[in-house]
Amino acid sequence: MIIYRNTVENFNKDVFSGLIANKLENLFLMLNIGKESQGEYRSWNNSLEVVSSVLKYSDVDPNIEVAVEYQIPLTSKRVDFLISGLDKDNQATILAIELKQWDKAEVTNLENCVKTYVNGQNGVHPHPSQQILSYCQLIQNLNETVQRDHVNIVPCAFLHNYPSNNKDVLEDTRYSYVVSKAPLFYKDGREQLAEFIKSHVLKPSDKDLFEIIENGKFKPSKALQDAILDLLKGNDAFVMVDEQQVAYATITKLVKDNIDKNGKYTIIVRGGPGTGKSVIAIQTMATLLSEGFAASYMTKNAAPREVFKIKLTQGHLDKKYIGNLLKSPISLENCYKNDIYPCLLVDEAHRLTKHYGHNQIDDIIRCSKINVFFIDEDQKVTTKDIGTVDLIKEIAKKYNSRIIDDPSLTLKSQFRCNGSDGYLQFLDNLLEIRETPMTSLDGIDYDIRVFDSPTKMKEELEKLNKVNNKSRLLAGYCYEWVSEIEPTAMDIILEDNFRMQWNLRNGQPFAISDTSFDQVGCIHTCQGLEFDYVGVIIGEDLRFENGKLITDQSMIAESDKSSGIRTCKDKKLADILIKNTYKTLLSRGQKGCFVYCEDKNLSEYIKNLLRITNETV
Secondary structure (H helix, E strand, O other), rough: EEEEEHHHHHHHHHOOOOOHHHHHHHHHHHHOOOOOHHHHHHHHHHHHHHHHHHHHHHHHOOOOOEEEEOOOOOOOOOOEEEEEEEOOOEEEEEEOOOOOOOOOOOOOOOOEEEEEEOOEEEEEEOOOOHHHHHHHHHHOOOOOOHOOOHHHHHHHEEEEOOEEEHHHHHHHEEEHHHHOOOEEOOOOOOOHHHHHHHHHEOOOOOOOHHHHHOOOOOOOOOOOOHHHHHHHOOOOOOOOHHHHHHHHHHHHHHHHHHOOOOOOEEEEEOOOOOHEEEEEEHHHHHHHHHHOOOOOOEOOOOHHHHHHHHHHHOOOOOOHHHHHHHHHHHHHHOOOOOOOEEEEEEEOHHHHHHEEEEEEEHHHHOOEEEEEEEEEEHHOOOOOOOOOOHHHHHHHOOEEEEEEHHHEEEEEOOOHHHHHHHHHHHHHOOOOOOOOOOOOOOOOOEEEEEOOOOHHHHHHHHHHHHOOOOOOEEEOOOOOOHHHHHOOOOOEEEEEEEEEEEEOOOOOOOOOOOOHHHHOOOHHHHOOOEEEEEEEEOOOOOEEOEEEEOOOHHHHOOOOOOOOOOOOOOOOHHHHHHHHHHHHHHEEEEEEEEEEEHHHHHHHHHHHHOOOHHHHH
16 A cells, blocks of 8 residues: 655655645545554654655656555555656666664664664664565565566665764674665765666656556465475575564574573563564574574464474474474473473463463473563463463563563564554454554455355355365354264354354364365464454354443353353453454454354444445445
8 A cells, every 4th residue: 555656746846845744644544544653744744855855866757656655565564665667777666765764873783683762762673774675575575466577676775864974883794785785875875865766767667666566466475384394494485574573683692692501581572463473483493493503382272283293294394303393381391400492482472371280381481491482462362371471570580581571572563464453453442452543444455344144154255265275264162062972963053054063073273174164163273373364253252232342251152161261250351351262363364354243233333333234245
């Protein structure tokens, strides 16, 4: 999505007349997109005025097109400024410019990261060249039309407040590679930037290059379960962006520097659904292994472990080797000596529990030298889940483990739900988890549909599943597991002759089995995994009555022994767990989510929020 586009001539007029920031703000409001901060308005005025002066000096063709604030499809990341046209060889080119208001920075020992002040705080951030290079790599990798039409995406960064006499910091040898791929231009380097622009974009293109990067054929990045083998073989299946790069660099550096020294370390990485927690964990493990450092991936959730094991086994990796890579916290219960495991990368840490008297957080910290907890407290879905940041810190102190909990390790970049932060904020509003600005999905590019018939929802989802077996039906805890005792019985019986069984009987991984679409998955078969599309059945435990959203723990199935919600005496906790469960289910789809509600009032409430009419579903 491009927020603003115009010719160089008209852009310069908007800047000169002082209209550019107001126009951008109005476009953001019209498209229902929240700005990142209050300072963004000031940055538009400051940065774009300087860019305009550079364009005037460069004397480029006034009919060349520019764009401001381009959100890369399937992600939540935005490129500050784009210029499109043809170079001297008539090569279709888009020049991508990262604009920074920094006036100073410090080198760090973290891969392609620097330290600087942003929003009044001194912290670790990706090097500007690394940031814009990763954005351009995303565009190239995700956009099949860019690849087919041979559109050249050229990155650079413009630090218009940063004096060139301090450039040795940003051009330190440790950043040589990214700077060579994405050159830097400084406060007193406007002439050089002008020459760089003219060398790459000389005249307008006959093709609408912005249309290509905005609406070309995009393919989502591989789901982690499909890419894990590539990662362990050293292939770059994912591009790390922004805070993902910082987290990855922090963990790998800490392990390399301290694995052979005394002392224990506990790192906390926070992030919501789709922010890349699992990808960072697996990528970090792969990097460490490739460089001779021991590391294991650990998660309580059996579903992703089993899927990963199958994928790696299909890649002919040794089963014993796989067993050492992918761990359950239960495996630590007989571990009594410190530092047995050099590095444990603990995914879905919010799902850790007490098991036969063993506190799994305690076991992990006690039995490892370096432990990394990837956590989202809003994804706790059972009364047994004990994973919280506070408890991790408390136990780390017990074992004198140094705690690394920094704002730079909070993941924000969204790569699920078509990269829509707005969709996740909408879910928070819908489920009354927290108030957000997103009370509707106007302008959000995500395929969400509300169905009056569960059978119709299944039929539409099945069409999508036939393409690549990456669509699944999911449901809340509301339906008795009758087929556990009577194998031919149906567990979920709804209107319009909808009759299906839970997935838990066939023993095959729900995410990749060829027969999974014939059954319905629960939270335990999908948490930690992702699909192209999901169809979510919302049961009677979530309803809309008398103008209010209510949860009803009495509607949880008696056969549900895992969640503990039905018998939970803490009504507030039960309410939170029901809502967390549905948020987790509703955020499993990369491209879209279909919804069927047993409660018709809830269905109409969601339709009203989405401005959907009965005729459109």
